[in-house]
Amino acid sequence: MKNESIKVFQRKKKNILELWMTNQLADQGLREDLMSNEDLRAQSEELVSAFIDTLDDVTINDGRATAFEKVLDILSGISISRAKQGYSPRETGIFVLSLKDALQQVLRDEIKDVAVLYDQSQKISKIIDSFSIETFETFIKGREEVILRQTDEISEISTPVIRVWDNIVALPIIGTLDSARTQVVMESLLQEIVETGSNIAILDISGVPTVDSLVAQHLIKTVSATRLMGAECIISGIRPEIAQTVVHLGIDLTNIITKSTLASALKAAFAMQQLEVVKRQRQNNMVVNN
Amino acid sequence: MEKIPILRMGRFLLVTIQVDLYDRLAENLESDLVHMVRKTGARGVLIDISAVSIIDSFMGRILGNIAMMTKVLDAETVVVGMQPAVAITLIELGLPLKGVHSALNVERGMELLRSKIALQDGESQDDDIYHSIE
Incomplete structure (x- = not known):
């Protein structure tokens, strides 16, 4: 039934x-x-x-x-x-x-x-x-x-390597750095170093919300890899809070060149390349014009 | 048996590794190179690994050893042309190749060697003399 x-x-x-x-x-x-x-x-x-x-x-x-x-x-x-x-x-x-x-x-x-x-x-x-x-x-x-x-998508678009000057590349990191992203960041940075023949890389971490021991580990890895390639790596954009955390966690960053802003990192990079940025003097110009 | 040629270029030795290194070959390279440094009195060794796609922990150690041995014999070692993948692998293996200098390409490597040696010579000799030789 x-x-x-x-x-x-x-x-x-x-x-x-x-x-x-x-x-x-x-x-x-x-x-x-x-x-x-x-x-x-x-x-x-x-x-x-x-x-x-x-x-x-x-x-x-x-x-x-x-x-x-x-x-x-x-x-x-x-x-x-x-x-x-x-x-x-x-x-x-x-x-x-x-x-x-x-x-x-x-x-x-x-x-x-x-x-x-x-x-x-x-x-x-x-x-x-x-x-x-x-x-x-x-x-x-x-x-x-x-x-x-x-x-x-985010991890793809968020790792642009910028050529700031001849032989100087910069990579602003935005968002949290985990192992997967570190891999992407490292690969694109090293690739760009090879392609442009740059010998100075600036890693800007102003967009990284927190730095814990794991993130620091990833940063150190990236720096060591760039050094192995034969380029120098500068970490910039370190905020006071991050400096505090890093010291409290006992992370040793003394072997790495660190700068507080991208501007000072660029200045350091120029110094390494023996370049100098000077203000053009007005009077000199006038003399030339005359 | 295969052998990696060691070329002499003025005060430097030039090694270009064009094949994938197996352990025996690497060990031979190490001893050949050290003997060559001793024989020629070279001040710098430049190892080009741009054609090497795989470096394992053993190879990493050999490179480190070469750098340290030549250092004892008063020569600097520069490794040039490392591929990104190789660099990442070495870092992941925990081998940052301490004591080995690196440069992006042969040209930069030569520059680096020259500056290192100039720095050392500058301590003992007069800088101007060195430049006039150059």
């Missing part, structure tokens, strides 16, 4: 969809700016028919059955695309959970026996709950993908 509620659902497919749509549209948080009602209806219809088609005497008792794979695929697709479009978890949650309301409403109208009604709605409730858990999981996964991509 076929389960009571499955028969009801198959008969009332249209009704369920309508009810679900009404539920969704009635919600305050409906995001018409992100998705048109037609798209929403298409999504909902696809999901409802997949769900009802999969329901049978076995699957109704087990929300995690493999038969639901198709439904879960559709759900995760919706969930990921919603995560990328910027829906909040609540809005995505309501999308799935409002289906439960629609299903139960139909059941209530059709099944008169209270005991059967309770039993059936319990089962439906369980299935939809497991669906919503799945939805949240994929939603978070979708978000994490976005975050991961942004992290990659």
Whole structure:
């Protein structure tokens, strides 16, 4: 004998969809700016028919059955695309959970026996709950993908090596230095040193919020690597707070040339290159002009 | 058996490593170089490793040894043309090659050697004499 509620659902497919749509549209948080009602209806219809088609005497008792794979695929697709479009978890949650309301409403109208009604709605409730858990999981996964991509982008764009003068390159570091970023920073700096043939590199850390022993370790590594290449490395942009932390942590930076500002680092670099910046004297110019 | 040539250029010795070094070759290079420094009385050794793509901890130590040995024989060692990947590997291995001077390319390396020697000679000889020789 076929389960009571499955028969009801198959008969009332249209009704369920309508009810679900009404539920969704009635919600305050409906995001018409992100998705048109037609798209929403298409999504909902696809999901409802997949769900009802999969329901049978076995699957109704087990929300995690493999038969639901198709439904879960559709759900995760919706969930990921919603995560990328910027829906909040609540809005995505309501999308799935409002289906439960629609299903139960139909059941209530059709099944008169209270005991059967309770039993059936319990089962439906369980299935939809497991669906919503799945939805949240994929939603978070979708978000994490976005975050991961942004992290990659940040680490790529945040290590520009600037050629400030002949044979002098500078690299402003912005953001926290972890091992992965140190690797990127080191590689791009060393590559640029080779390409430009520079013998002085300035690492500016004004954009690094905190320097702990690990970050200092990374900095020392970068400096040692540039030295191995045959270039001198100056660390600039050391704020008073960072100087304090470094000393309190007992990190030894005495072997590294450190300057407080990029300007003083540049001055030091000029001195190393035996260059001098002088103010042009007015009188001399006039003499030349005359 | 393969051998890495050691070229003499005035007061300096020039070594260009064009093949990937295996341990035996590196050890031979070390002893050849030290003997050569002794024989020629060279004041500087320039090792070009721009063609070397892999340096392991053993090679790193050999380079350090060469620098220290030549130092004892009153010659400076400059390693030139290290590739970025090699530099990163050495740092990750914890081998900052203490005592080894480095330069970006052969030209800079020669310059560095000259300035190092000029500095040392300046202590004993008159600077002007040195320049007139140059």
